[in-house]
Amino acid sequence: MLIGELATRTGVSARLLRYYESQGLLRVRRDINGYRVYDEDAVTRVRQIKALLGAGLSTEQIRVVLPCASGENPRLDLCPELRELLEGQLRAVDDRIEQLRRNRLALEGLAGEVRV
Template sequence: MRVLIGELSRRTGVHAHLLRYYESQGLLSPGRGPSGYREYADEAVVTVTQIRKLLEAGLSTQEIGVLLPCVTGTTPDLAPCPELLATMRARRDELDERIGTLTRSRGLLHDYIDATERRAAEQHQASATG
């Protein structure tokens, strides 16, 4: 059975414009009906669910395009394809680096706030006693 984009959107909770974006990224491949409308196979519901969960894991649509052939089920389950682990490890390493950068930035910001609050307190104390 084939469904139109509106029905796929309703079944997955994903807006039609995102479904068209996934198609433009090569993640979905609808056919075209006699009317020219996009027609999706029933398994597109599972594919969209997989895409959404992989996006939640921080993967890009480009990375998902590499991984999708290795993905089954709605969990999704990942088969041990060679490119799968390398792609996921590279993404994890990028996230770890970003987390490290953000942690350092947060620490520096805390230091600036503390120093500024100390100066403000010193100035307040000096003006109160002076």
């Protein structure tokens, strides 16, 4: 399928599909006329990328994770390296949440001072 059809079927812009390709996340071949041509499995791959981006992974991390992904949700086969990467991501998210809690408390304190 051509890039326009893949964009329509996945809800991802052609520009973003080209970005995924440049990041090594999406395989493409060129037709004789130079057009990008995607295999049917590209639809699933793009949906996997969207799900992983939605989980907060960077494209660099997704490049590591994609070989372990299957299905559109995706389901991951956890090898030790992948488990370590995901656990590190979870720790980073927990750290950000804690920092936001501290920021919120500080803002509440300032707001209390402003209201006086």
